[in-house]
Amino acid sequence: MNPEFVLGLFLILAGTVSVAFPRRKDYITRLINLEIPAWGLLLLMLSYNEALALLTFGAVTALTVYIFVRVIQKREGDA
């Protein structure tokens, strides 16, 4: 139980609850809150010393955020 494990677990729990039940029911609020479990998962991978997993996860997270932004813009443009 090193401190990265505990802090990552706390970030994953708090971030998941805040994504599922946000204060404002909005796409952007959920998208910004989705960054918190991503950093929690990154700290959790860090506590097991997985360097390649960290690199791949960091790159794929930015790509996922870009795709979500495109989807949100298309959805808001239709409405």
Added chain:
Amino acid sequence: MEVITTQEIAILVCAAIGVISAVRVIAERNTMKKLPFLNVLSFAIAGSLALLLPDPLTILAAAAYFVGTTLESNAIASSYAGGPKNDE
């Protein structure tokens, strides 16, 4: 009472500045007044990254963090200042 060396004093001062500026960032209500404290926080974190390990490659990580967070802060400031003006 263990002995604290000079390098540990420097990194503790950097971390204390980071925590104080984080509290001030969160306690400030105006969005434009949050950004200078955010810059203070990123300078403190960059300094503490450079002092954390005795490794010559650490300065590269600190420089990358410095460049990245300055770019991010500039993007937030310019988007907040000129964002609504672009739509009309």
Added chain:
Amino acid sequence: MNELLLGAFGALLVLGAGATILEHDPYKKIISLSVLIGGAIPFIVDRGLLDVATAVALIAPLSTIFILMAVRRAAP
């Protein structure tokens, strides 16, 4: 890393996460998210994974700028 530094960066993480959850304005949420990132990077450097720390410190602002593209369209 001794206990004082661990407490300081852990406090940065917890403060950034709480402020990101509790704010209403999207710009204030992004600024608080930057506080969280500043608390998370020193843990990566402390493990000795310096290449990972460099890559993550360069990729994380890119992700924030992508979010900012959606905020600028929707917020005003």
